[in-house]
Amino acid sequence: MSDKPVIAVLVSGSGSNLQAIIDAAERREIPGRVGLVVSNKADAYGLTRASRHGIPTVVVDHKAFESREAFDAKLVEVIRASGAKLVCLAGFMRVVTPVFLRAFPHRILNIHPALLPSFPGTHGPGQALRYGVRFSGCTVHFLDDGVDTGPIIVQAVVPVYEDDTEDALAARILKEEHRIYPMAIRLFLEGRLTVEGRRVFTKDAGKIPGFSHRNPDA
Ligand code: GRF
Numbered sequence: 664m665s666d667k668p669v670i671a672v673l674v675s676g677s678g679s680n681l682q683a684i685i686d687a688a689e690r691r692e693i694p695g696r697v698g699l700v701v702s703n704k705a706d707a708y709g710l711t712r713a714s715r716h717g718i719p720t721v722v723v724d725h726k727a728f729e730s731r732e733a734f735d736a737k738l739v740e741v742i743r744a745s746g747a748k749l750v751c752l753a754g755f756m757r758v759v760t761p762v763f764l765r766a767f768p769h770r771i772l773n774i775h776p777a778l779l780p781s782f783p784g785t786h787g788p789g790q791a792l793r794y795g796v797r798f799s800g801c802t803v804h805f806l807d808d809g810v811d812t813g814p815i816i817v818q819a820v821v822p823v824y825e826d827d828t829e830d831a832l833a834a835r836i837l838k839e840e841h842r843i844y845p846m847a848i849r850l851f852l853e854g855r856l857t858v859e860g861r862r863v864f865t866k867d868a869g870k871i872p873g874f875s876h877r878n879p880d881a
Pocket of ligand 1: 674675676677678679680681753754755774775776837840
């Protein structure tokens, strides 16, 4: 078994972001490996994706627990057992409690299909479309105790077209999610992220192709 740092990925559905992370790890673009996939839904396609790559999976059904805290305590137990250094929420449709947050301080990432702080919560692409913005996108951020409010690591922008449907916009955003989530994971595992209050500073970001946070005037 490789001694690369273990990433635990939490999913509830399709798991296309999970797939992007697995693929990036297999291409060695991420200095870690997905060592555990957890789902709160037994029929999540993400579990099938994980199994195809020989990755252990665990289902923790939230409906079997009497409180959010009890559910989170079980998640913490299975993730700790994997030895994960990083926890990635990837389409995990549960709001977590401080029980979960405190177990992995500054070690939980989330991806959201909008340019935060705009359009947090569910249906990010639909919210953006209905609001009438000309651009939307996606955000990878550290998890904090709010809903989609944690310090922002990477964002990507996509145009919103006048004849867009919610599905078309969501698909355009998802493509960018698959690009920036592995990028953020790489930055984290390489120890290049520093958080100061709300702001995240990235060491040597210019060495990552497609990472556009360099100041051209600097
Ligand atoms: C993504 O849009 C993600 O940002 C959101 O849920 C969707 C999950 O897609 N939180 P997938 O399961 O990774 O395919």
